[in-house]
Amino acid sequence: MDLRFHKRAYNGKRSGASFPCRLVGIKNHETGVYWLYVTNIPPTKLDALDVGRIYSARWLVELFFRELKTSYRLDQMPSSKRHIVEALIYAALLTMVASRVLLEHFRSLMAVDLRQRIPEERWAGLFATKASDILAILVRPRRDADVLERYLVPFIVAEAIDPNVARSRLLGRVEDGHVA
Structure with a gap:
């Protein structure tokens, strides 16, 4: 046609x-x-x-780049110098990888019925918001990190779980082949 x-x-x-x-x-x-x-x-x-x-x-590629732009600021390059932009792109990709590794760790600690109630985009926003606190847990003295971890982990778990149980997630529909 x-x-x-x-x-x-x-x-x-x-x-x-x-x-x-x-x-x-x-x-x-x-x-x-x-x-x-x-x-x-x-x-x-x-x-x-x-x-x-x-x-x-x-669609999976589109969702990947949307997450990089919205949560990891891929679309906010404060330089026009190639080597700086490339470094920032690598930083965004590494941040996304670290985020996904931590997401899988949190999911492994949860009951099976709750694991799929943490949408990747919701997690990405939460991770980006709390990244400095997560980094502080890794670099501070153990005593200080323990205090922060006791506060942060329950907060992250509570905020990561989508309260809308029946909501159909776009990524899930794409993975199942239900989205054009």
Whole structure:
């Protein structure tokens, strides 16, 4: 099929163009919902199910970068010098890795029914907020760190758990293939 569209006007003239593409529909047999995708990849290269999988993987990448931007300030680069920007990107990535390792540790300490009630984005925001306190536990003398840890761990556990038990998480839907 061809998608037809209008281009912006240049020199007072507006022209149209078309974009060759195909419409792919996939039915989710659990929900009965159809997912529709528009792609320019021919069926000889990707069948319909693969198109759906590719779009789901794309969402995982989008969520990854959204977390890096919102929680780890990837979009706030205070320099235009390449080596500084690269260092800040590495710092954001390492912070995200440390955050996820700590998330998995906290999940391992929880009851099975609570583990999936800590959404990654909620955790990322909490981790970013409390990162200086977490670092203080690691670098302060043991006596001081113990006091801070006794306060911080229960706070993090209480705040990390999403109180909306029935809420459908975007990342969970993407991983299950329920999101386009």
